[in-house]
Amino acid sequence: MRTRTLGSTGREVSEIGFGAWQIGADWGSVGEDEALATLHAAADAGVTFFDTADVYGDGRSERLVGRLLRERESEPITVATKMGRRLDQTVANYSPEHFREWNDRSRANLGLDTLPLVQLHCPPTDLYYHPEVFEDLEAMVAEGRIEAYGVSVERVEEALKAIEYPNVATVQIIFNPFRQRPAGVFFAEAERRGVGVIVRVPLASGLLSGRYTRDTTFGPDDHRTFNRHGESFDVGETFAGVPFEVGLDAVEELRPLVADGATLAQLALRWILMHDAVSTVIPGARSPDQARANAGAASLPPLADTTMTRIASVYVERIAPYVHQRW
Numbered sequence: 001m002r003t004r005t006l007g008s009t010g011r012e013v014s015e016i017g018f019g020a021w022q023i024g025a026d027w028g029s030v031g032e033d034e035a036l037a038t039l040h041a042a043a044d045a046g047v048t049f050f051d052t053a054d055v056y057g058d059g060r061s062e063r064l065v066g067r068l069l070r071e072r073e074s075e076p077i078t079v080a081t082k083m084g085r086r087l088d089q090t091v092a093n094y095s096p097e098h099f100r101e102w103n104d105r106s107r108a109n110l111g112l113d114t115l116p117l118v119q120l121h122c123p124p125t126d127l128y129y130h131p132e133v134f135e136d137l138e139a140m141v142a143e144g145r146i147e148a149y150g151v152s153v154e155r156v157e158e159a160l161k162a163i164e165y166p167n168v169a170t171v172q173i174i175f176n177p178f179r180q181r182p183a184g185v186f187f188a189e190a191e192r193r194g195v196g197v198i199v200r201v202p203l204a205s206g207l208l209s210g211r212y213t214r215d216t217t218f219g220p221d222d223h224r225t226f227n228r229h230g231e232s233f234d235v236g237e238t239f240a241g242v243p244f245e246v247g248l249d250a251v252e253e254l255r256p257l258v259a260d261g262a263t264l265a266q267l268a269l270r271w272i273l274m275h276d277a278v279s280t281v282i283p284g285a286r287s288p289d290q291a292r293a294n295a296g297a298a299s300l301p302p303l304a305d306t307t308m309t310r311i312a313s314v315y316v317e318r319i320a321p322y323v324h325q326r327w
């Protein structure tokens, strides 16, 4: 597994990481043993970057990642968590008191005194116009609570505003063959400033695996059922904001591009890694097999120019009208 530098944290992390939302909640149930086996399968395959959040299963995901850390103590694993969604996302709630309360909880869940990276969990756009919040994050670094901080954003404009704060080490953003806009101005600016880019929702919530059909249904406790239209959180987090049937049709145009021995999910991950601004990609996995297959995408050869061009045109023709100007 190749590594890339995670922005100004200076940490070397595997270019395929692991998203631990699935082992928290909102994706149907994943049992405790299966969740732990999935985490270990990723680590066995060379994954050294794990993304979680304090709200995934109300701390369950953090506690499981904490167990992984204890069980693989000697390994150079970097954990990133997030805070800011335990209360309503109003600017007033991003207070020094709440930050320290949330940080104490995450440190206990993960079993760490100092957290390597804490990301603000998709705060409202207005928060980026409050420099005192970022000054307080600096104070938390000085207090030894966190080593570095970053943001997770919905929109490109939020990412660009966030990195005007000089010590924002990383930005987590949705980027995949169905969400190509970050590759424009944002990636250039992130590279220029040495900001790490963590790519989430790389498989468009599984749509880019090519396994779903018009008859596919998801469980009632799966956001692919209950957030189809943004009922619980930003609709862009579910299938990357692409209407399900539109995505299914576009997937059929991508399928012929898959190389022998690879899968469509691996093609999507390899496409993301073709972009040098990306530090790590964090596909979510709900089984050891998925975790291993995702890590395997890092071993695929670079994609041909003709493949890159075709993926660009499928996006422009089929997907961009639904997403490009929204995020």
Ligand SMILES: NC(=O)c1ccc[n+]([C@@H]2O[C@H](COP(=O)([O-])OP(=O)(O)OC[C@H]3O[C@@H](n4cnc5c(N)ncnc54)[C@H](OP(=O)(O)O)[C@@H]3O)[C@@H](O)[C@H]2O)c1
Pocket (backbone or CB within 6 Å): 018, 019, 020, 021, 022, 027, 051, 052, 082, 121, 122, 152, 153, 172, 199, 200, 201, 202, 203, 204, 205, 206, 207, 209, 211, 237, 265, 282, 283, 284, 285, 286, 289, 290, 291, 293, 294
């Ligand atoms: N606001 C935020 O900051 C935020 C929001 C969203 C996500 N994230 C982070 O980003 C991570 C990744 O995003 P995501 O989980 O939303 O979406 P994703 O990675 O695009 O999709 C995950 C889904 O893809 C399918 N899948 C995964 N590996 C596969 C494989 N090898 N072959 C076939 N299908 C595969 C699984 O679907 P099935 O369940 O159908 O098997 C899985 O649940 C999350 O775990 C979380 O850490 C952060």
